[in-house]
Amino acid sequence: MSFDASYNEKELNAVGTRPVRPDGVDKVTGRARYGADYNMPGQLVARVLRSPHAHARILRIDTSQAEALKGVKAVVTAADLPDLTDGDASLFAILDNCMARTKALYDGHAVAAVAAIDVHVARKALKLIEVDYEVLPHVVDVDLAMAPDAPVLDETIITKGVTPAPDAPSNVFAHSEFGHGDVAAGFAKADEIVERTFKTEQTHQGYIEPHACVASCNSDGSAEMWVCTQGPFVYRQVCADLLGLEVSKLKVTSSEIGGGFGGKTHVWAEPVALALSRKAGRPVKLVMSRNEVFRASGPTSATSIDVKIGATKDGTITAAEATLRYTSGPYPDTWAETGAMTAFACYDLENVKTVGIEVLVNRPKVAAYRAPSAPMAAFAVESAIDSLAHKIGIDAVDFRIKNAAREGTRSSYGPVYGPIGIGPTLEAAKAHAHMSAPLGKNQGRGMACGFWFNFGGQTCTDLNISADGTVTLSVGTVDVGGSRASLSMIAAEELGIAYEDVKAGVADTASLGYNDMTDGSRGTFSSSMATISAARNAIAVMKQRAALMWDIPVEDIEWKDGQAHAVGASHDNLAPLSVKDIAAKAGNTGGPIAGHSELVADGAGVSFGTHICDVEVDPETGATRVIRYTVIQDAGKAVHPAYVEGQYQGGAAQGIGWALNEEYIYGEDGRLQNAGFLDYRIPVCSDLPMIDTQILEIPNPNHPYGVRGVGETSIVPPLAAVANAVSDAVGVRMTHVPISPPRILAALKAQR
Amino acid sequence: MTTIAVSTTINGDDVEYLCHADESLLDVLRNRLGLMGSKEGCGTGDCGACSTMLDGRIVCSCLVLGAEAEGREIETIEGMAHGHDLHPLQTKFLEHAALQCGICTPGFLMAAKALLDVNPDPTEEEIRFWLAGNLCRCTGYDKIVRAVQDAAAEMRGDAA
Ligand code: FES
Ligand code: FES
Numbered sequence: 001m002s003f004d005a006s007y008n009e010k011e012l013n014a015v016g017t018r019p020v021r022p023d024g025v026d027k028v029t030g031r032a033r034y035g036a037d038y039n040m041p042g043q044l045v046a047r048v049l050r051s052p053h054a055h056a057r058i059l060r061i062d063t064s065q066a067e068a069l070k071g072v073k074a075v076v077t078a079a080d081l082p083d084l085t086d087g088d089a090s091l092f093a094i095l096d097n098c099m100a101r102t103k104a105l106y107d108g109h110a111v112a113a114v115a116a117i118d119v120h121v122a123r124k125a126l127k128l129i130e131v132d133y134e135v136l137p138h139v140v141d142v143d144l145a146m147a148p149d150a151p152v153l154d155e156t157i158i159t160k161g162v163t164p165a166p167d168a169p170s171n172v173f174a175h176s177e178f179g180h181g182d183v184a185a186g187f188a189k190a191d192e193i194v195e196r197t198f199k200t201e202q203t204h205q206g207y208i209e210p211h212a213c214v215a216s217c218n219s220d221g222s223a224e225m226w227v228c229t230q231g232p233f234v235y236r237q238v239c240a241d242l243l244g245l246e247v248s249k250l251k252v253t254s255s256e257i258g259g260g261f262g263g264k265t266h267v268w269a270e271p272v273a274l275a276l277s278r279k280a281g282r283p284v285k286l287v288m289s290r291n292e293v294f295r296a297s298g299p300t301s302a303t304s305i306d307v308k309i310g311a312t313k314d315g316t317i318t319a320a321e322a323t324l325r326y327t328s329g330p331y332p333d334t335w336a337e338t339g340a341m342t343a344f345a346c347y348d349l350e351n352v353k354t355v356g357i358e359v360l361v362n363r364p365k366v367a368a369y370r371a372p373s374a375p376m377a378a379f380a381v382e383s384a385i386d387s388l389a390h391k392i393g394i395d396a397v398d399f400r401i402k403n404a405a406r407e408g409t410r411s412s413y414g415p416v417y418g419p420i421g422i423g424p425t426l427e428a429a430k431a432h433a434h435m436s437a438p439l440g441k442n443q444g445r446g447m448a449c450g451f452w453f454n455f456g457g458q459t460c461t462d463l464n465i466s467a468d469g470t471v472t473l474s475v476g477t478v479d480v481g482g483s484r485a486s487l488s489m490i491a492a493e494e495l496g497i498a499y500e501d502v503k504a505g506v507a508d509t510a511s512l513g514y515n516d517m518t519d520g521s522r523g524t525f526s527s528s529m530a531t532i533s534a535a536r537n538a539i540a541v542m543k544q545r546a547a548l549m550w551d552i553p554v555e556d557i558e559w560k561d562g563q564a565h566a567v568g569a570s571h572d573n574l575a576p577l578s579v580k581d582i583a584a585k586a587g588n589t590g591g592p593i594a595g596h597s598e599l600v601a602d603g604a605g606v607s608f609g610t611h612i613c614d615v616e617v618d619p620e621t622g623a624t625r626v627i628r629y630t631v632i633q634d635a636g637k638a639v640h641p642a643y644v645e646g647q648y649q650g651g652a653a654q655g656i657g658w659a660l661n662e663e664y665i666y667g668e669d670g671r672l673q674n675a676g677f678l679d680y681r682i683p684v685c686s687d688l689p690m691i692d693t694q695i696l697e698i699p700n701p702n703h704p705y706g707v708r709g710v711g712e713t714s715i716v717p718p719l720a721a722v723a724n725a726v727s728d729a730v731g732v733r734m735t736h737v738p739i740s741p742p743r744i745l746a747a748l749k750a751q752r
Numbered sequence: 753m754t755t756i757a758v759s760t761t762i763n764g765d766d767v768e769y770l771c772h773a774d775e776s777l778l779d780v781l782r783n784r785l786g787l788m789g790s791k792e793g794c795g796t797g798d799c800g801a802c803s804t805m806l807d808g809r810i811v812c813s814c815l816v817l818g819a820e821a822e823g824r825e826i827e828t829i830e831g832m833a834h835g836h837d838l839h840p841l842q843t844k845f846l847e848h849a850a851l852q853c854g855i856c857t858p859g860f861l862m863a864a865k866a867l868l869d870v871n872p873d874p875t876e877e878e879i880r881f882w883l884a885g886n887l888c889r890c891t892g893y894d895k896i897v898r899a900v901q902d903a904a905a906e907m908r909g910d911a912a
Contacts, residue, residue: 009784020846027854028842030789030829034855037788120772206889208793208801208853258791258855259889290794481852481890642849646891650852653892677798685893686884687876 003533003599007701014493014750015705016178018642023256032256035212035228043214044073046276047122048269048286049129050296051104051111054138054152054362056671058104058111058131064707066114071418074280075129079110081275084244086313093331095242097365098271104133105153105330106362107671108295110268115276115284122635138362138670142304143329145171145361150515153330153360166221171360173332177188178340179353180411183541186319186351190310191235195750198380200719200737201663202302202327205369206654206682209258210293215273216283222249223274228257230264230478231517236509242271243278253508254478259653261628264367265297265517294675298367299664301326301335305380307343318401319351320412324377325722328358329365333528338373341413342716343381346400346422346608348409356577362670368519370651371452371712375658379737382720383447387733396724397435400449401426421634421698422449423610428694429610442619445629446724447612454709455520456601458744460513461530463538465593469580471495473531474507476515477523479709489639490528490705494535496562497579513598521709524639532704542582545589549582550574564749603702605710609633610719611652618619619684619748622741624660624726630692636700636708648714649691653719657683683716760821762787763831778802780818781828787898789829789858800886803859804823804828810866812885817858829858832865840903841865850899853891859886872908876901 026032063075078101085091095101100109112129116122137151144150153171159166159174187193213227223245223626232252240247259266273286288297306323322343326336336356345353391589404423411415429435429447436602462474473491473703477483488502495502539559546564547554550571558565563576586593614628630647638644661681665673675679699706723734732747755770762785771780776795781787781804790813793799795810804813805827832839841861844850851857860883867874867882874882879900880893888896 017807018849023854024846024851025838027857028838028845029789029833030858032854033788034791036782036792123792153903179854207853207855208887208889209791209853210793256855257853258793259853261889290796290798407869415879482849640849646849646852646895649892649894650890651892654889671774676796677794678796682887682889683892684887685897686880688880688893689893690876690897691892 005522005529005702005704007699007706008704012493012705014489014499015637015639016641017084017489018214018640019485019489019499021482022488023479023484029316030168034209035255036287038214038255039285039518040214040216042286043283044117045119045122046113046115046273046284046286047126048272048292049111049112050292051100051109052107052671053104053133053135054107054140055136056133057136058100058102059134060132061112062130066125069116069121069125069128069608070186072114072125073282074115074276075112075118076272076275076706079272081242082628084242089332093365094267097331098161098268108292108364108712110272110296115270115278115280124132130712138363140363140666140670142302142325142359145359145676146325146676148204150157150372153362155575157332157360171327173358173360176337176340177353180410181351183319183351183353187310189312189415189682193308193310194384195308196384196735198307198383198735200303200379202299202378203658203662204294204299204680205261205262205263207261210288210416211269211297212287212292212721213270213273214283214285215277217274217278219281219345221246224250225250225270226255226272227236227252227270228255228264230257230260230480230519231583232478233514234475234517235267235270238252238267238273240272243600251508251510254506255659257478257480260371260480263371263520266367266518268297277648279706290677291675294680295672296364299364299375299653300369301328301366301373307384309384309388310391311388313392315392315399315402317347317349320349321353322381323355323357325357325359326373327361327363327366329363331362331365332360333358333366335366335373339377340450342374343377344412346405346449347403348405349412349453352412354412355715369449370654370715371515371598374450374452374716375655378448378450379719379723381590382717383542383723383735385399386724391428396447396675397426398432401430417606418701420606420608421696422694424698425608425610425632425634428632428696429612431629432612432630433614442729443616444729445612445613445614447610448720448724449608449610449718450713451714452521452716454525454604454607455522456526456604457522459526459530460603461534461597463531463534463577463595465538465583467583467586469578469583471502473502473504474512475504475527476507476512477527478518479506479645480518480523483523483527486524486639486643487531490531491535494532496578497538512632515731521607521711522601522604523708525703525709528639528707529601530597530599533597533599534595536592537597541593541595542579544723546577547580548589549585551576560737563718581674581718601705603700605636605700605702607634607708607710607713609717611711611721613721613725615722615729617729617744618665618727624739624744624746626656626689628689631714632694633710633713634698635707635710636703637697637706638695639707641695645693646708647710650735651712651714652691652718653683653688656713656722659719659722659737659739661738661740687716754900756819758819758822760823761825763827772912773819775818776806776814777818777821779818781813787828787830791855791858793855794872801856802861803862803886805866807863810863827833829862832861838863840906841900844899848895848899848902849890855886856886860888860896868904868907872904874904
């Protein structure tokens, strides 16, 4: 059935309220089952052996002693995961990252794994595996990795995107370029120019739940996996590809997910668990330790970024340029390209150019982290914008308002914007009481803007109406922060029934068609679209059933307020039929009533936010406290405002951690020195103030209710907002994130 | 490996189990007794997801040995509600949307309950410092703190 997704302004009843989520009671009573909370009969315990070296050739692995140990049921190495990737470089990178083949490429890279009857035996077995390494020179720093004398990780890499092509291999995988106009001509017109280099360190998503799965391969070629993931369908596809399984014979069930933030969109341990189960002939449970999570899963890129922005005295930006160098870990990827696309997306620029440079280093393979690549670019650009505003002597908010992108602006990465929220969030910031509140001694204020694309993608949903008229909704996007509540609300809204009469659940891969990941802030956006479409399809069925019950033409039936109404003078005496009335008779009118929807959710609607931050810096110690924080962001339409606020607050807190504390620290030996929550310090409750939020609603024209994705943009501005605040407090421009006490003290010392 | 026999009280019930000498209370609760409401976020005492009451004190159960529970009283998240009656903290966490993914929630609820047991009227700062041993990566803590404040007010009988 065709589905019109365009925005239609109307009064909404369920949408915009704050009901309790359907999975709530389970989560406050400890009953909700996460990745590690599931067991299968006869299950074995898996442990992974990891490289202690940042870069080493694997000369020999001898697993014979481990295999001989009583209680060990399987040992696997790369030999048990043969290369079936058929020239697909990105799939090969996933395979090689799951289990090193010829070289260990970072501290923590998996080289072998065991499955045993219990954890004691498994641990003992790991110690019995002998690996001979030839240790190679390594490089972890983004700039050093680009130096001509840097050790090259992959001799087959010749930089793409530069002409002429270089004749020697390097760690630079590719260049990408975006922009329009003539930046040289633009800079020639500028009265003032700011040009600076910024650096950001590598951070981790820091989800509290470590990766966990239970895998079970059967002798008939079928397999099952229980796993904490943001995308069971994608995990199924990737695991099936890597192990040579038939996709439909692998059933993946997503557990409740204890945080993901992009980090649970990539497979790590799951193919290994399946390979162990296949070899042992028994189910295998694999749970990563926190140390393994840090060393071998997920981090962001570390970056080094040059920015140059010029403006005339009246505050008009005449040209903007940036070169963005992003680490991708030891495999080629496109993180710098994404950063280059987002860097200047907030502004309406005549002349703009960005270059993204992808750099390989001996660190874990980079994974998505909430608006991946955008926070670092925003840190550099928004810091430079702030400096330029000061240089010209114009208020930093006014400067941004004057140059903000608007409807019709050609974005720096190509597309022309529809209705967007950057201007309104800036105006709201200007008017916000926070902006004019007095500051005390050693305190400073900063603000910054951020942008994220938002994704849509492949989505499907099943809506089933039970005999009592209540509704079950099966969705294929994992619920990472309350989407079962928001999707139940949407179904209730569309059908015209009570929220309490709808129960949304997340389906496994055997029960529903393919769905893309919950990523790109697409969960509520795209599944709500599929839910609306499914509900409309169900209404069409219910109208037909009502027509049968009344024995009148279906054209005479109208759906209003959750009921079928017979329209026309000849039907005056027919009382409306509710969902319950129609459902009760379903057995006699054609059987169960359902609405299905399969679609590609287009037009996710770009998202913008503006943050304001106050800090207090102790000049003796360099310690910084955030004392006030405000998030203003466009949600399109906030379906469940409390969860929208939660997304704003959570992203801001993660960004504050990134700005002030969080970083991967490597030793000279290339080993990670802070692989735990004690030394990799994420913000705790006493580090933060309340985080104020203001939700703006500029309807997305491509969604029936105007919804935009809201999950990611909130992590984009904080790095710059905090940096601008600290720079304001101490009177020195901070250019290296995290702005830890030693960096602040060093900056203060350099200034004296 | 030989095991140790332990007799203890969990959520008011007598419980006996065997455990290894090096086995944490958290592992005993989760793997031997099926009480999986306590979560492991780190296993090193840094995240608070495993927060449990031991003789009326909040502890990280990942840092307590199963054998140490002998003769003592343990309370876990599974014992917080009475049948279908949720504790006010549980209700307020739901009302305030103080959980997103929820993995930290059992630990926060146990820690917050321990706070309100000793201090029924905590300031925002007292709440923030008491809960500083519990990590939440999703919420930014704002709604958690508000939920605790609101639950405390309700338990004191203050008009909302
Ligand atoms: S699991 Fe015990 S403190 Fe983290
Ligand atoms: S709600 Fe996810 S860690 Fe707290």
